[in-house]
Amino acid sequence: MSPVRVLGMMSGTSHDGIDLAVVEFSVVADGDRLRARVGEHRTVPYSDGLRADLVAALPPARTDLAAVCALDVRIGQEFAAAAASVTDAFDLVCSHGQTVFHWVDGGAVRGTLQLGQPAWIAEATGAPVVSDLRTADVAAGGQGAPLVPVLDRLLLASFVEQGRTAAALNLGGIANVTVCAPGRPPRAWDTGPANALLDAAAGGIDRDGRLAAAGTVRSDVLADLLAEPYYAQGPPKTTGKELFHPGYLDRFAGVPREDLLATLVELTVRTVADALDGVDVVVASGGGVRNPVLMAGLRFRLPGLVVSDELGCPADAKEAVAFALLGFAAAHGLAGNVPSCTGARGGRVLGRLTPGRWAVPTVPGVSAWPAGLDLSPAR
Structure with missing residues (x-):
């Protein structure tokens, strides 16, 4: 079966840069195991100006909608530039973006906000982009995290x-x-x-x-x-x-x-x-x-x-690999959350799609999660 190559991208709570990894997914003939080969992976630092402005806007600082809009665009542009710099071929991008607020009230998560407008990535690469991966879990009563x-x-x-x-x-x-x-x-x-x-x-x-x-x-x-x-x-x-x-x-x-x-x-x-x-x-x-x-x-x-x-999973790129896997899940209509981990009422397909210049790729015949994973770095 033809593989699907997904570029996973994310910036975590250290907000110092963009972790990225290209992962090639294929399924063995009986569909019981998923094969994942990790290709190009690295961290692209945020520009000094963006990181400074991001830090200045994060809680407990106060900010305004103009700053939020500007950050959404600038983070999206830096994610797009990072994606465009990748030399390995990929068919789909899954971008977590940058969490700027996780709204917790009385121990329950009411909402979550990740910035990094995915349209910039789709425009720069031509690839369809899966983003906004946490909200569906929150809407189902979950914490929206962890997704790994x-x-x-x-x-x-x-x-x-x-x-x-x-x-x-x-x-x-x-x-x-x-x-x-x-x-x-x-x-x-x-x-x-x-x-x-x-x-x-x-x-x-x-x-x-x-x-x-x-x-x-x-x-x-x-x-x-x-x-x-x-x-x-x-x-x-x-x-x-x-x-x-x-x-x-x-x-x-x-x-x-x-x-x-x-x-x-x-x-x-x-x-x-x-x-x-x-x-x-x-x-x-x-x-x-x-x-x-x-x-x-x-x-x-x-x-x-x-x-x-x-x-077989690079320690510095593991979360980027996880988001590549979430992109694979979204493309195949598979639940990306694990309800026993997030507290959601059930499994949900995560993310929303920003179309690119080609269709979302899939591996034929994948309708359920394989039972195991064969993970290895690309040779």
């Missing part, structure tokens, strides 16, 4: 078949987990901050952990941080920079920066490890896997930790 379990449940299936409980851990601006156990539906939720508060405390990016390694964990500060009510909520739950924004740390202004960073690393280690207590295998991805201090703490608490590269 659609990939995680396939990625972890071999461990579950062995009778093991496995988890996928993404260390982006926010840390999120998907837990798959034999005989149980998958569960997923945001555990709390990962890079979001670390970047804020560092005054930039400390992904190599150098500053945190020079500090000492402050037990008083850690106790204050762990008192955050979010951690006591049960899943499904989601959070973001609406809660864990730079101003969240203002009360620790007198704490030396290195000590605050060391304490924030321990906060992420503690909240992730508590969430994954009893899990046999943890597959980690996201920018946080490049922080050796954070990873050392997690490996101490979670001895079954591996990095997703070992399963």
Whole structure:
């Protein structure tokens, strides 16, 4: 069967650039397994001006509709330029865009807003574009997040078949987990901050952990941080920079920066490890896997930790791969959400379509999710 090549694009809660990955999907003859080959993948940084204006508009700052409109256009244009720079061929684009607000009221998600007008991508590439992937889940009573379990449940299936409980851990601006156990539906939720508060405390990016390694964990500060009510909520739950924004740390202004960073690393280690207590295998991805201090703490608490590269999925591109898979799902009318993870009333086809200069591609005969995934990098 002819493969479908999908360009997955997204910018996460670190809002430092656009992660992209081209994934070629095909289905084996009996339709039982999906084959995915990861081709070109990289991160395209936002321009300095756009990133500065984006940060200035995010909560708790106040903004206006003129700024929102301008950001929607400018983010869309930078996504379009990134897509046009891809050298691997693709048939379809799935763009998450940039989340700028996740409206949570009383623990329920009322709405979610991603910017990055997809018409610019369609115009620049000619490809049809799937976007606005979270809203259908919210309308069905879900959290609109996390959406990566659609990939995680396939990625972890071999461990579950062995009778093991496995988890996928993404260390982006926010840390999120998907837990798959034999005989149980998958569960997923945001555990709390990962890079979001670390970047804020560092005054930039400390992904190599150098500053945190020079500090000492402050037990008083850690106790204050762990008192955050979010951690006591049960899943499904989601959070973001609406809660864990730079101003969240203002009360620790007198704490030396290195000590605050060391304490924030321990906060992420503690909240992730508590969430994954009893899990046999943890597959980690996201920018946080490049922080050796954070990873050392997690490996101490979670001895079954591996990095997703070992399963054929590049750690820096895993979410882009997941959104490529969501594009494949949308093209074939397959549910992209996992209701046991988001809390939605049922499975929903996610996204809306911006037409390009050719039709949406499909693999003939695909009418249901294959049971397994064969994932490998392109040769």
